[in-house]
Amino acid sequence: MEHILINPLTRISGFLQIEATINNGVIEDARNSGFLFRGFEKILLNRSPFDSVYFTQRICGICSAAHSMASSLALEDALSIIPSEQGKILRDIVHGCEFLQNHIRHFYQYTVPDYVRLPEKFPLFDTVGNDFRLSPEQTEAISNHYFDSLKVGMQTHEMLAVLGGKAPHNHGIFIGGVTVRPTTDNVIHMKSLLSVIRDFVDNKMVSDMGVIANAYQDYFHLGGGCGNLLSYGCFQGYDSLGTLYLQPCIMTDGVKQPFDARNITESIDYAWYSGKDSYEPFETVSEPDMQKQKAYSWIKAPRYLGKPFEVGPLARQILCGCYENHVSAMDRIVARVYETHKIIEILTVLLDQVVPGVETQNRYELPLRAKGMGLIDTTRGALGHWMKINEGKIAFYQIITPSVWNFSTRDGQTQGPSELSLIGTPIHDTYNPVEIGRILRSFDPCVSCATHVLCPGNETKVYQVVS
Amino acid sequence: MNGYENLTECLMREVRDRFSVSCKPDINLVWLELTGCSGNIISLLDGSQPNFTFLITHMIRFIYNNSLMAAEGNAAMQKLKSVVATPYILAVEGAVATANDGYYNIIGQMDGKPLTALAALKMLGERAKSVIAVGACASHGGISSAFPNPAHCVGIQDVLTRKVIQLPGCPCHPDWFVGTLAYLLLYGEPELDRMNRPVMFYAHTIHDRCERRSLFDRGVFAQKLGDGGCMFKLGCRGPVTRIDCPVRKWNGRTNWPVGASTPCIGCAQFGFPDKMEPFISYDTTK
Numbered sequence: 244m245e246h247i248l249i250n251p252l253t254r255i256s257g258f259l260q261i262e263a264t265i266n267n268g269v270i271e272d273a274r275n276s277g278f279l280f281r282g283f284e285k286i287l288l289n290r291s292p293f294d295s296v297y298f299t300q301r302i303c304g305i306c307s308a309a310h311s312m313a314s315s316l317a318l319e320d321a322l323s324i325i326p327s328e329q330g331k332i333l334r335d336i337v338h339g340c341e342f343l344q345n346h347i348r349h350f351y352q353y354t355v356p357d358y359v360r361l362p363e364k365f366p367l368f369d370t371v372g373n374d375f376r377l378s379p380e381q382t383e384a385i386s387n388h389y390f391d392s393l394k395v396g397m398q399t400h401e402m403l404a405v406l407g408g409k410a411p412h413n414h415g416i417f418i419g420g421v422t423v424r425p426t427t428d429n430v431i432h433m434k435s436l437l438s439v440i441r442d443f444v445d446n447k448m449v450s451d452m453g454v455i456a457n458a459y460q461d462y463f464h465l466g467g468g469c470g471n472l473l474s475y476g477c478f479q480g481y482d483s484l485g486t487l488y489l490q491p492c493i494m495t496d497g498v499k500q501p502f503d504a505r506n507i508t509e510s511i512d513y514a515w516y517s518g519k520d521s522y523e524p525f526e527t528v529s530e531p532d533m534q535k536q537k538a539y540s541w542i543k544a545p546r547y548l549g550k551p552f553e554v555g556p557l558a559r560q561i562l563c564g565c566y567e568n569h570v571s572a573m574d575r576i577v578a579r580v581y582e583t584h585k586i587i588e589i590l591t592v593l594l595d596q597v598v599p600g601v602e603t604q605n606r607y608e609l610p611l612r613a614k615g616m617g618l619i620d621t622t623r624g625a626l627g628h629w630m631k632i633n634e635g636k637i638a639f640y641q642i643i644t645p646s647v648w649n650f651s652t653r654d655g656q657t658q659g660p661s662e663l664s665l666i667g668t669p670i671h672d673t674y675n676p677v678e679i680g681r682i683l684r685s686f687d688p689c690v691s692c693a694t695h696v697l698c699p700g701n702e703t704k705v706y707q708v709v710s
Numbered sequence: 711m712n713g714y715e716n717l718t719e720c721l722m723r724e725v726r727d728r729f730s731v732s733c734k735p736d737i738n739l740v741w742l743e744l745t746g747c748s749g750n751i752i753s754l755l756d757g758s759q760p761n762f763t764f765l766i767t768h769m770i771r772f773i774y775n776n777s778l779m780a781a782e783g784n785a786a787m788q789k790l791k792s793v794v795a796t797p798y799i800l801a802v803e804g805a806v807a808t809a810n811d812g813y814y815n816i817i818g819q820m821d822g823k824p825l826t827a828l829a830a831l832k833m834l835g836e837r838a839k840s841v842i843a844v845g846a847c848a849s850h851g852g853i854s855s856a857f858p859n860p861a862h863c864v865g866i867q868d869v870l871t872r873k874v875i876q877l878p879g880c881p882c883h884p885d886w887f888v889g890t891l892a893y894l895l896l897y898g899e900p901e902l903d904r905m906n907r908p909v910m911f912y913a914h915t916i917h918d919r920c921e922r923r924s925l926f927d928r929g930v931f932a933q934k935l936g937d938g939g940c941m942f943k944l945g946c947r948g949p950v951t952r953i954d955c956p957v958r959k960w961n962g963r964t965n966w967p968v969g970a971s972t973p974c975i976g977c978a979q980f981g982f983p984d985k986m987e988p989f990i991s992y993d994t995t996k
Binding site: 248249250251252253254255256257258260281282285286290291293294297298301302303304305307348352353356361365366367368369370371372390393394396397400401403404405406407408409410411412413414415417421422423424432531533602603604605606607608680 | 738743745746747748749750751752753755756757758761762763766767771772773775776777778779780781782783785786787789810816817818819824852853854856857858859860861880881933934935936937960961962964965966967969970971972975977983987988989990991992
């Protein structure tokens, strides 16, 4: 019996510690300690509800527009505002740009260094990894694309800023749509950038993914799923266009079903919180409690009908019928790249719908008391904001992020998707267990706001990952 | 255009010329992420002139960053440990969580023990050639220290005795960081104001150089987001926020918050967010 501890797991957003128990060369148990607790739900109390759109973006620097989407939707629900078709389209264009930004950077900056030996002259790329399988020609080509992708990643944010004002942390997405009244030159600016991005994705990113998937085919059999997939839906519900991507739905054991928000609960059995063990999102926000003996993470355990669910690009691709129902580390990477292409197609359609000069803003009045829910599938999966307003102030705010679904702690019955994905994985070299990082990064974890706390009385003998 | 913009342009030209000749930068850069959103390293990747590739190829040996480095686990920690004996510049994003002796924020496991952000900062901060606080959280606590500040977050200057160059902003614009770094490498410390912000970026208020300033002067005010008037009556913090957004703009000079017909929320000013809220108000003045 051996223990492996990896901390930090780099090339993710935020910090994550992995502890794995190895028996006969195979992972027998795993605990992923991630920390999303910065107390945002507490910090938001008594602030202006309108401020939540800009405030909650600061939860995450790589997926900030996602939070402005969820927060705007929650406010619209609370204020009984239905955005116009143009408002929806414009807002989804900004959100789509974030998908491109996130997926391109996740693939090249976060994933590629796991599989491709990047130029050694850069100390940033020093690695003790020794499982690099590409030919020198393939390595050189993808290394060059790593640097090309930096420029393209920048252009995705440039495209976002046309209607968003700036990125990260945009100003454009708001109740009703976006703040910018788009001009024809805005639209052509975005179309021009999109054609450059499309060229890169279709001609370089897709083939680079193919090269990696081909050389590391064993990863189609590692990092499997929990059997359950969920999406809140995105790029859907347009009056004129219908569904461009996916309506809210779930899949369990291969059977697709409609989604019902009333089936979401969250539990805190093994997370550093005290309060009610299991609750609905509008019910309560748990209090932090670091003294809890069996807890090992700040990440709570969201459940749908009591079960853990995987969320993200692969879940969406399977749910919309674009991808075979096969879940693994490499399938997640492949699906994310396919989805990048899909989002480009969607943006192409949406940009053609924009009516120059259209206005989507009003002066909004706050109700005395109200509550609202904003559910939306974002780059990493299902994101939910639940807000209550009392006397013009935020009285309650609950946030469940996609990485909380994927990196959820265990409950009385089962573990979360990311821990389950590690169990059963053969580790070739316990001193250099590259399999763990590759599997976990395939989820694109966003554990920003790292607040890493020791679990008292829980010392284990560990082998560190050594150089 | 005033003297500082011209200076910045000249500086960038000189950086390009000088650094492109010398392909072997000899100073290391460590970029720590502490309690924050990692949005400043993403913003750095958004830099265009110079861009990230230029930065790591011609300006500095970028050694350590959690989001971008290939190494993980102990190999990553050993890189951090070994840099202490070399000449290096330390950039920090995120606030320092001081609650519970820093144990609210552990950035890795070093020599069998958890390395708190607080300890890492003390280990690296005093010996660095320069320390740059990148973004609002590192400069003064930012969003991470917003009331009631559950993790007892502070800016990094509060836990270091040496001078820290402050680059507040949420996030920090890539040019503010790269321009400051370029000045440090070429000439040493840039001129700083009394809050230790580089004067070349933080000399003027947004209001002074806002593209909608003439609308303010004529009393043409926006009534809602998206209107073409001055954003003052919706709660714009441009009059109290010193930074060059109106002339530099964001994401390759594409746009900026007022350009998107929204108020400045004062993200580059000390006191953000608590002293800058409400960000949007439909009834500040009638």
